[in-house]
Amino acid sequence: xxKQLDALFGRVEAALTTLIDxxxxxxxxxxxxxxxxxxxxxxxQGLRELEQxxxxxARIQQLRAETAALDAQTxxxxxxxxxxxxxxxxxxxxxYPADSPRYPFTIADLLGFARRISRxxxxxxxxxxxxxxxxxxxxxxxxTMDGTATPGASFTSGVGTPGxxxxxxxxxxxxxxxxxxxxxxxxxxxxxxxxxxxxxxxxFIPWPTEDKIRSGALAEYQRLVERGMDPKGYDxxxxxxxxxxxxxxxxxxEERARLEHEEAERRMQEERARMARERERxxxxxxxxxxxxxxxxxxxxxxxxxxxxxxxxxx
Amino acid sequence: xxxxxxxxxxxxxxxxxxxxxxxxxxxxxxxxFELELEFVQSLANPQYLNHLASRKxxxxxxxxxxxxxxxxxxxxxxLKYLTYPGPTLKSLQLLQEERFRQDIISPDLVQAxxxxxxxxxxxWHKEG
Numbered sequence: 037x038x039k040q041l042d043a044l045f046g047r048v049e050a051a052l053t054t055l056i057d058x059x060x061x062x063x064x065x066x067x068x069x070x071x072x073x074x075x076x077x078x079x080x081q082g083l084r085e086l087e088q089x090x091x092x093x094a095r096i097q098q099l100r101a102e103t104a105a106l107d108a109q110t111x112x113x114x115x116x117x118x119x120x121x122x123x124x125x126x127x128x129x130x131x132y133p134a135d136s137p138r139y140p141f142t143i144a145d146l147l148g149f150a151r152r153i154s155r156x157x158x159x160x161x162x163x164x165x166x167x168x169x170x171x172x173x174x175x176x177x178x179x180t181m182d183g184t185a186t187p188g189a190s191f192t193s194g195v196g197t198p199g200x201x202x203x204x205x206x207x208x209x210x211x212x213x214x215x216x217x218x219x220x221x222x223x224x225x226x227x228x229x230x231x232x233x234x235x236x237x238x239x240f241i242p243w244p245t246e247d248k249i250r251s252g253a254l255a256e257y258q259r260l261v262e263r264g265m266d267p268k269g270y271d272x273x274x275x276x277x278x279x280x281x282x283x284x285x286x287x288x289x290e291e292r293a294r295l296e297h298e299e300a301e302r303r304m305q306e307e308r309a310r311m312a313r314e315r316e317r318x319x320x321x322x323x324x325x326x327x328x329x330x331x332x333x334x335x336x337x338x339x340x341x342x343x344x345x346x347x348x349x350x351x
Numbered sequence: 352x353x354x355x356x357x358x359x360x361x362x363x364x365x366x367x368x369x370x371x372x373x374x375x376x377x378x379x380x381x382x383x384f385e386l387e388l389e390f391v392q393s394l395a396n397p398q399y400l401n402h403l404a405s406r407k408x409x410x411x412x413x414x415x416x417x418x419x420x421x422x423x424x425x426x427x428x429x430l431k432y433l434t435y436p437g438p439t440l441k442s443l444q445l446l447q448e449e450r451f452r453q454d455i456i457s458p459d460l461v462q463a464x465x466x467x468x469x470x471x472x473x474x475w476h477k478e479g
Contacts, residue, residue: 139427149431156435159473242472243395243438252389253381260379267379274377 037089044082048075159240388432391424394446395438397464400455409452418446438468 051072058068132138249255260267366384378386393399400409408414423429425440433439445451454460 137426141427141431145431153434153436157437157472163473240469240472242468243397243435244392244399246396246398249389249393249396249399252393253379253386254389254393257379257381257386269376270379271377272380274380 037086041079041082041086044075044079048072048079051075156242160238163238163240387421388424388429391421391443392433392435392439394421394442395435397442397455397461397468400442400446401458401461404452404456409446409455415452418443422447437472 051068051074055064055068055072058065244252257267260270366382366387403409422443424433425443430436
C-alpha cells in the first residue's frame with residue numbers, strides 16, 4: 037500500500053514538476069496540466085483506498101483482539117473446569133465404615149420428629165433471649181428459676197450465689213435497650229408493651245425447666261418413695277382400677293341383694309295372692325257344693341235360663 | 352428429688368419404646384421407658400446437673416455406669432423420642448467425661464452453660 041501511494045505521489049510530483057518546468061520555460065502545455073489533474077485524481081483515489089485499508093486494518097485488529105479475548109475466556113473456562121473437576125475429585129466425602137450401623141427412617145418419621153421437637157428447639161417469634169442487646173439473657177430466667185424454687189430443695193441453691201452478680205451486670209445494657217426502644221417507638225407505656233408484643237420479656241429455654249422436672253414422672257416416683265411406698269410394681273392407675281372394680285363389685289352385690297330381696301318379696305306376695313285365690317276358690321267350691329246340695333232346678337234357673345230348655349230336653 | 356438408681360442399672364437392656372404391653376412392671380405408674388426418657392432429658396438442664404453433682408451422685412461409680420448405659424438414647428430407635436435433642440445429647444456426651452462431672456458442681460459453669468445454651472438456641476435459628 038505504501039509503495040502504491042509512493043508511486044502515486046511520485047507521479048503527481050513528476051507531473052507537477054514537468055508542468056512547473058514547462059511553465060518556467062514559458063511553454064505551458066495543456067497535456068501536462070491534464071496529466072497533473074489525472075495524477076491528482078489517482079492520488080485521491082489512492083488515498084480513499086488507503087482510508088479503506090486503514091479501516092479494514094482496524095477492523096482486523098479489533099477482530100483479532102476479540103478472538104484473543106474469546107480464546108482466553110475459553111482457556112479460562114476450560115481451566116476452571118479442570119480445576120473444579122480436580123476439586124470435586126479431591127473433596128473428602130464422608131465415608132461410612134461398612135460395619136457402622138445404618139438406621140433407615142421414613143419421611144414421616146423425620147417430619148414427626150421435626151414436629152415434636154420444634155416446640156423446644158425453635159424460639160417463638162420475637163423471643164431473642166435478649167441476644168440483640170448483647171447482654172447475658174439471664175435476667176428474666178434468674179427470676180423465673182428463683183421464683184419457682186420451692187423450699188426444701190437444693191436445686192437452685194448453687195446457682196443463687198452467682199445469680200446476684202449476673203443480674204446486676206445486664207442492667208445497664210437493658211436500660212440502654214429500653215432507651216433505644218423508647219426513642220424509635222415513642223412513649224410505649226409499660227402495660228401496653230405486652231399487648232403489642234406478647235413475647236416481650238419472654239425467654240426461650242431449650243431444656244426442660246425445673247417446673248417440668250418437678251411435675252414429671254420422676255417427681256411422682258419420688259413422692260411415692262417419700263410416702264413410704266415401693267413404687268416398683270405399683271401403678272396408681274391399676275390401683276384406681278382395682279378400687280373401681282371393688283366398688284363396682286360391691287355395688288353389684290348390693291344390687292343383687294336388692295333384686296333378690298325384691299324377688300323374695302314378690303314371690304311372697306304371689307304366694308299370698310295364690311293362697312288368697314285358693315281360699316276364695318275353696319270358698320266358692322264350698323258354696324257350690326252347698327248349692328249343689330240344694331234343689332238343682334232352682335239353682336240352675338238362676339245361672340242359665342237358655343240352657344235350661346236343652347238340659348231339660350236332654351233329661 | 353428423684354433417685355434414678357432405683358429405676359434400673361447398667362446391667363439392664365434398654366427398655367422397649369413400645370412398652371405399652373401390660374406385662375412390664377410399672378414403677379409408680381410409669382414404665383421404665385418413660386422414666387428413663389424423662390431423666391435423660393432432664394440432664395439437658397444445667398441446673399439439674401448441678402443438683403445431681405451437689406448430691407454427690409456424679410462421683411458414684413454405679414451412677415456413672417448408669418450414665419454410660421443411658422447412651423442408648425443417642426441411637427435409634429430411641430433417639431427420635433427426645434424432644435430436647437440438642438442439649439440432651441450434649442449433656443449426655445459431656446457427662447461421660449470425668450472432668451465435666453467434677454466441674455459441673457461450679458455455679459459459674461452452670462451459669463456459663465445456661466447462657467451459652469440459650470444463646471445458641473436463638474442463634475442457630477438466626478443463621479438459618
